[in-house]
Amino acid sequence: MTRLLIFLLCIPFIMQGQATIKCTTSEINKKYFEAHPEAKKEREWLNKQSRLAEFNKTAASTSITIPIVFHVNDPTNPQKVTLAQVQSAVDILNEDFNGLNPEFNNLRVEFQSIASNLEINFCLAAIDPDGNATNGITYHYNSYNGREPNGSGGAVKGVSVWPCDKYLNVWIVNEVETDGSIYNSGWAFYPSTSLADQGLDGIVYNHRYLGYGEGSSDVSGPTSWQAKMARVLTHEVGHYLNLMHTFENYCTSPGDEVSDTPPVYHHGSNNCQQNWTLCSGVTIVNDENYMDYTDCPSMFTEGQKTRALTALNSSVGYRNNLWSSANLIATGCQQVTAIVEENNANRKLLKIVDVLGREAEPQKNTPLFYLYEDGTVEKKIILE
Numbered sequence: 001m002t003r004l005l006i007f008l009l010c011i012p013f014i015m016q017g018q019a020t021i022k023c024t025t026s027e028i029n030k031k032y033f034e035a036h037p038e039a040k041k042e043r044e045w046l047n048k049q050s051r052l053a054e055f056n057k058t059a060a061s062t063s064i065t066i067p068i069v070f071h072v073n074d075p076t077n078p079q080k081v082t083l084a085q086v087q088s089a090v091d092i093l094n095e096d097f098n099g100l101n102p103e104f105n106n107l108r109v110e111f112q113s114i115a116s117n118l119e120i121n122f123c124l125a126a127i128d129p130d131g132n133a134t135n136g137i138t139y140h141y142n143s144y145n146g147r148e149p150n151g152s153g154g155a156v157k158g159v160s161v162w163p164c165d166k167y168l169n170v171w172i173v174n175e176v177e178t179d180g181s182i183y184n185s186g187w188a189f190y191p192s193t194s195l196a197d198q199g200l201d202g203i204v205y206n207h208r209y210l211g212y213g214e215g216s217s218d219v220s221g222p223t224s225w226q227a228k229m230a231r232v233l234t235h236e237v238g239h240y241l242n243l244m245h246t247f248e249n250y251c252t253s254p255g256d257e258v259s260d261t262p263p264v265y266h267h268g269s270n271n272c273q274q275n276w277t278l279c280s281g282v283t284i285v286n287d288e289n290y291m292d293y294t295d296c297p298s299m300f301t302e303g304q305k306t307r308a309l310t311a312l313n314s315s316v317g318y319r320n321n322l323w324s325s326a327n328l329i330a331t332g333c334q335q336v337t338a339i340v341e342e343n344n345a346n347r348k349l350l351k352i353v354d355v356l357g358r359e360a361e362p363q364k365n366t367p368l369f370y371l372y373e374d375g376t377v378e379k380k381i382i383l384e
């Protein structure tokens with residue numbers, strides 16, 4: 001009886017430990033940008049652009065596709081993370097960034113008018129940096145955690161990284177932080193050209209919270225709380241697109257630098273009703289925002305969309321190159337027309353690129369991609 005009682009007493013604490021999202025993005029980025037004045041200047045410029053875009057409502061809305069690669073690390077069995085698991089993770093991203101998650105149509109009334117469809121798609125890379133076919137996953141045997149050796153995760157990132165101007169790199173690890181905990185979710189760097197140049201730009205993520213299904217771990221499954229934890233990747237991609245936590249700076253201006261997300265007194269760890277303590281002037285907290293820590297993540301706001309699109313339209317961290325036609329061809333993420341229609345011959349040709357997305361001159365017997373001003377792309381081989 002005593003033993004049973006002790007066990008029962010322990011359950012809430014165990015559950016509490018498991019269900020808490022811990023994302024150190026805020027701290028690690030603060031540290032990096034403070035230590036690198038040039039990177040900080042670039043970041044401040046991007047923040048200013050974002051504020052202007054939100055004020056003027058000028059961010060262009062266009063359908064964007066981002067190529068993504070997963071580097072899976074484990075000392076003995078990296079293949080425990082299966083293609084099906086990774087694909088389900090990408091499917092979740094595509095739901096959440098397009099307002100297709102089931103909760104999106106059942107938001108509290110206060111947030112229905114500002115809930116946003118970001119119209120961003122994610123594509124598992126089909127062509128690797130050498131031009132070879134890939135399923136978008138690489139496997140590696142090592143026991144690096146996601147932060148060693150000096151906080152930026154250079155060890156695990158150094159094992160395998162694809163050019164950060166062409167792919168969103170996600171490093172899957174067993175331990176995200178150096179504290180030995182298996183429950184930390186992940187972290188990401190905000191856009192930065194110097195981080196991309198160093199091969200450090202991207203997301204570090206806990207395999208236990210990746211997607212659904214067999215292989216995701218013994219604590220995963222669509223019916224458990226893990227189904228919600230699987231959506232933490234959406235939160236990390238939000239950071240990659242320059243979104244901060246909605247509780248950034250707590251009640252102090254400028255908060256998360258997005259005007260339509262209410263300031264938050266404290267992060268909503270495992271809680272969807274944060275109304276017991278409110279910042280002054282706030283009557284309701286956007287608990288359902290992906291950029292909080294709650295267990296009801298369901299939406300981004302219009303302001304967050306503007307901020308993310310501003311990042312994606314800027315060259316900071318090469319974000320605007322990720323979704324260029326040339327890059328989507330090079331990474332195998334763009335469907336191309338194979339048949340040339342002569343009646344379209346008057347279209348203005350923008351440029352010609354090879355299968356690696358490099359600009360090329362017309363040449364015979366080589367497959368090349370012709371990019372036109374109207375957005376269409378043709379794959380052509382001119383035979384001798």
Ligand SMILES: [Zn+2]
Binds near residue numbers: 024025026235236239
């Ligand atoms: Zn975070």
